[in-house]
Amino acid sequence: MAIAELPLPIARYHAPRRSRRAWSRAGLGLLLPAALLAFWAVGTAYRLFPPQVLPPPSLVWDSAVDTFRSGKLLSYAAISFYRVVVGFVIGAGVGLVLGVAMGLSRTVDDYVRPLFTAIAQVPNLGWIPLLVLLLGIGETLKLTIIAKAAFIPMVLNTADGIRRVSPQLLEVARSFRFSNSQLLRLVVLPAAVPSIFTGFRYGLAKAWTALVAVELLAASEGLGYLLVWGRQMFWMDLVIFAIIIIGVIGFAMDFCLTRAETYLQRWRTEPEQ
Amino acid sequence: MSRALDRRRWTRFRRGVTLPVLLIALWFFATHAGLVDSRLLPPIEAVLRAGRVEWTEGALLQNLEASLFRNLAGFAIGSTLGLAFGMALGISPLIEKLCGPLFHGLRQVALLAWVPLICMWLGLGEASKIAFIAIAAFVPVALNTYQGARAAPPQLLEVSRVLLLSPRQMFRRVYLPAALPSVVTGIHLALIYSWLATIGAEYFMALGPGLGGLILAGRDRFEMDLVILGVFILGLVGFALNLIAQFAAGRLLRWE
Amino acid sequence: MRVSRPDQGLEIRAVSKSFRLNGAPLPVLDGIELSIKPGEFVTIVGASGCGKSTLLRMVVGLDGDYDGEIVHAGKRVSEPSLSRGIVFQEPRLFPWLTVSRNVAMGLENAPMTAAEKARSVADHLALVGLTDFRDAYPGQLSGGMAQRTAIARGLINRPDLLLLDEPFGALDALTRARLQRELQSIWSRERITMLLVTHDVDEAVFLGDRVVVMSPRPGRIAHIFDVPLPRPRKRTDDALVRLRNEVLLALEEATDDTAAEIVDFPRRDRDGASRPAHLRPDAEAV
Numbered sequence: 140m141a142i143a144e145l146p147l148p149i150a151r152y153h154a155p156r157r158s159r160r161a162w163s164r165a166g167l168g169l170l171l172p173a174a175l176l177a178f179w180a181v182g183t184a185y186r187l188f189p190p191q192v193l194p195p196p197s198l199v200w201d202s203a204v205d206t207f208r209s210g211k212l213l214s215y216a217a218i219s220f221y222r223v224v225v226g227f228v229i230g231a232g233v234g235l236v237l238g239v240a241m242g243l244s245r246t247v248d249d250y251v252r253p254l255f256t257a258i259a260q261v262p263n264l265g266w267i268p269l270l271v272l273l274l275g276i277g278e279t280l281k282l283t284i285i286a287k288a289a290f291i292p293m294v295l296n297t298a299d300g301i302r303r304v305s306p307q308l309l310e311v312a313r314s315f316r317f318s319n320s321q322l323l324r325l326v327v328l329p330a331a332v333p334s335i336f337t338g339f340r341y342g343l344a345k346a347w348t349a350l351v352a353v354e355l356l357a358a359s360e361g362l363g364y365l366l367v368w369g370r371q372m373f374w375m376d377l378v379i380f381a382i383i384i385i386g387v388i389g390f391a392m393d394f395c396l397t398r399a400e401t402y403l404q405r406w407r408t409e410p411e412q
Numbered sequence: 413m414s415r416a417l418d419r420r421r422w423t424r425f426r427r428g429v430t431l432p433v434l435l436i437a438l439w440f441f442a443t444h445a446g447l448v449d450s451r452l453l454p455p456i457e458a459v460l461r462a463g464r465v466e467w468t469e470g471a472l473l474q475n476l477e478a479s480l481f482r483n484l485a486g487f488a489i490g491s492t493l494g495l496a497f498g499m500a501l502g503i504s505p506l507i508e509k510l511c512g513p514l515f516h517g518l519r520q521v522a523l524l525a526w527v528p529l530i531c532m533w534l535g536l537g538e539a540s541k542i543a544f545i546a547i548a549a550f551v552p553v554a555l556n557t558y559q560g561a562r563a564a565p566p567q568l569l570e571v572s573r574v575l576l577l578s579p580r581q582m583f584r585r586v587y588l589p590a591a592l593p594s595v596v597t598g599i600h601l602a603l604i605y606s607w608l609a610t611i612g613a614e615y616f617m618a619l620g621p622g623l624g625g626l627i628l629a630g631r632d633r634f635e636m637d638l639v640i641l642g643v644f645i646l647g648l649v650g651f652a653l654n655l656i657a658q659f660a661a662g663r664l665l666r667w668e
Numbered sequence: 669m670r671v672s673r674p675d676q677g678l679e680i681r682a683v684s685k686s687f688r689l690n691g692a693p694l695p696v697l698d699g700i701e702l703s704i705k706p707g708e709f710v711t712i713v714g715a716s717g718c719g720k721s722t723l724l725r726m727v728v729g730l731d732g733d734y735d736g737e738i739v740h741a742g743k744r745v746s747e748p749s750l751s752r753g754i755v756f757q758e759p760r761l762f763p764w765l766t767v768s769r770n771v772a773m774g775l776e777n778a779p780m781t782a783a784e785k786a787r788s789v790a791d792h793l794a795l796v797g798l799t800d801f802r803d804a805y806p807g808q809l810s811g812g813m814a815q816r817t818a819i820a821r822g823l824i825n826r827p828d829l830l831l832l833d834e835p836f837g838a839l840d841a842l843t844r845a846r847l848q849r850e851l852q853s854i855w856s857r858e859r860i861t862m863l864l865v866t867h868d869v870d871e872a873v874f875l876g877d878r879v880v881v882m883s884p885r886p887g888r889i890a891h892i893f894d895v896p897l898p899r900p901r902k903r904t905d906d907a908l909v910r911l912r913n914e915v916l917l918a919l920e921e922a923t924d925d926t927a928a929e930i931v932d933f934p935r936r937d938r939d940g941a942s943r944p945a946h947l948r949p950d951a952e953a954v
Binding site: 315 | 728729749750756758762765766773776777806825
């Protein structure tokens with residue numbers, strides 16, 4: 140890359156583009172959902188589907204407004220959000236520590252990995268009945284399941300990232316007589332950050348799925364419970380609305396995490412795979 | 413050198429079994445010394461006994477078969493559809509612009525959130541379970557296939573255009589091999605997710621035999637030994653599926 | 669310009685080293701004897717596989733497991749020291765740090781105040797001509813700029829001894845020529861003892877006061893040439909060209925002359941230069 144090509148001052152990675160292409164792309168992307176929405180509205184108006192199976196969009200909107208007005212939406216969303224965040228922080232925090240330990244020390248990895256793998260083989264859903272018998276159906280159960288869901292990918296990705304630190308960079312640091320704590324703080328951890336973030340994202344996704352699962356099975360409030368309630372009462376509109384909300388929140392969380400990741404890794408210039 | 417390697421493997425094995433053995437010993441000791449309520453943690457023999465009982469008198473084999481069958485059916489359907497859809501997304505910019513955002517939006521919905529919807533539309537029988545499992549398998553396959561097809565090196569595509577390859581030839585010779593590693597990853601994930609979805613389906617659409625039903629029955633009757641047995645078998649099958657997937661991946665991607 | 673003290677020179681006495689490959693010992697260096705005076709610029713030239721990089725790593729202290737003696741500033745070298753800097757073939761910059769922070773990395777353990785460190789970093793960036801790029805990330809740099817950053821980082825502790833392991837090997841010919849000139853002018857100004865390893869005879873003769881020719885498998889010193897030519901040197905200079913041809917001849921002799929040792933390398937073809945044995949990183953040292 141010739142010196143002349145180097146932008147000065149250094150261009151910001153991920154500069155927003157308001158080009159015409161971006162708008163047309165967005166427009167085309169909305170075409171299919173818009174068409175489906177139109178089909179849905181017209182179909183229900185002409186009674187193409189029985190109303191229990193697919194209520195008209197207006198009804199979904201009404202129940203959305205209702206749920207919001209009655210305060211249920213916010214309180215349920217808050218509860219679900221609280222569970223996910225607390226569970227995720229616990230699970231990812233413990234997972235980070237264990238992952239670092241396993242990445243740094245072969246001994247720790249040797250001891251822990253088989254047991255860890257065995258536990259990871261059972262899907263989160265499988266653990267729920269077991270833990271229900273042990274912990275009841277209170278908040279402890281929910282937080283435990285969510286924490287466990289976040290824990291597994293966190294450990295895997297962190298250990299992997301730590302182990303993959305370039306030995307070449309470590310040599311450079313050693314040639315400057317870095318102590319072990321300096322090596323860890325200034326070389327190993329920064330180099331492992333991309334993998335750690337991948338662990339965060341997977342962990343959060345799994346935690347969110349686990350939340351929905353546990354709220355479907357054993358909760359009396361929360362967004363998952365909204366689904367259960369709607370289904371028990373055969374209120375399809377509520378079910379659809381709950382699905383939308385769950386999707387939106389899941390997307391929002393992932394989006395924020397991706398943004399944070401981009402910001403922390405602005406030194407990256409190659410496209411991420 | 414090989415001796416050093418063997419020594420290393422032995423050390424790793426020795427260390428690896430330490431914790432599980434310790435835990436089992438702890439379990440044995442705790443239950444026999446009466447340190448724990450036997451309803452919360454039944455002794456190991458009780459679990460083994462439950463296993464034997466279920467195998468001989470109960471319907472363990474049928475339950476397992478039913479679960480595995482559903483798993484396979486849903487996995488096959490979901491993966492095939494996912495492969496086709498992912499390829500279409502990756503190859504055709506038009507389809508990607510049209511269907512991409514909808515796909516990415518829908519896949520944000522946590523998998524289990526679809527359960528009530530499916531229940532209400534398809535009931536609680538086999539069809540709904542298999543549909544749910546198919547969705548679980550569809551998403552990772554579609555996503556990974558899409559990424560794999562997109563990763564087809566543009567240089568190779570240019571070369572094929574210069575060589576006047578037909579679209580079908582390009583598909584077979586460029587897109588497919590380039591996407592193969594990602595596709596394999598996607599199918600591996602699909603295998604894991606579909607097993608997860610099988611259990612989930614059996615929990616929520618508890619009609620018919622299945623391993624999930626067995627576990628739920630254990631929970632409802634407060635029979636911990638049954639639950640532990642079920643969870644153990646769950647893990648075992650998951651492990652076996654994982655192993656199969658890794659083996660298949662290793663064979664398919666020998667050139668990597 | 670630094671004051672050269674007699675005890676800041678480098679002494680390499682009877683140094684040998686073997687690796688273990690598939691159970692059998694693989695001798696890499698055998699009986700290396702070299703004495704480097706403070707302020708001297710010595711280049712080592714040899715084909716791949718003659719152990720020159722291994723020797724350099726031992727001199728910098730990254731590998732303390734060898735027979736013989738490597739003495740720098742009166743002490744046996746067995747671990748890294750801030751009085752010895754190294755520039756590798758790859759720039760080895762930390763991708764998440766800017767250019768100036770990368771250079772400042774070297775001062776992490778230096779007993780200086782923050783202001784002094786900042787001054788030093790600025791000075792060294794100016795030395796390699798990268799002042800304008802101090803806030804760039806390595807991903808935005810060209811190969812030559814990245815390597816210049818690595819050189820600045822190698823010099824930042826004002827070491828007595830700077831080791832360079834094929835520093836320009838990965839660059840294109842034009843950039844390489846330019847950086848060689850820059851390195852020469854840095855040396856002329858700072859008079860740091862430099863030990864540069866290369867497989868490029870032109871580079872070795874252009875830069876060094878003395879050129880050490882090594883023969884491979886195991887690495888031995890085959891010949892040492894004096895280059896009594898004043899600097900700045902011109903590549904077209906007759907005397908330089910003549911010397912270069914002598915060195916090239918000696919190198920070819922040294923390389924073809926390899927003893928037919930029955931060491932089983934995975935790759936060995938006869939196209940004039942034997943392919944190097946690539947030692948696996950986990951090969952145990954004997």
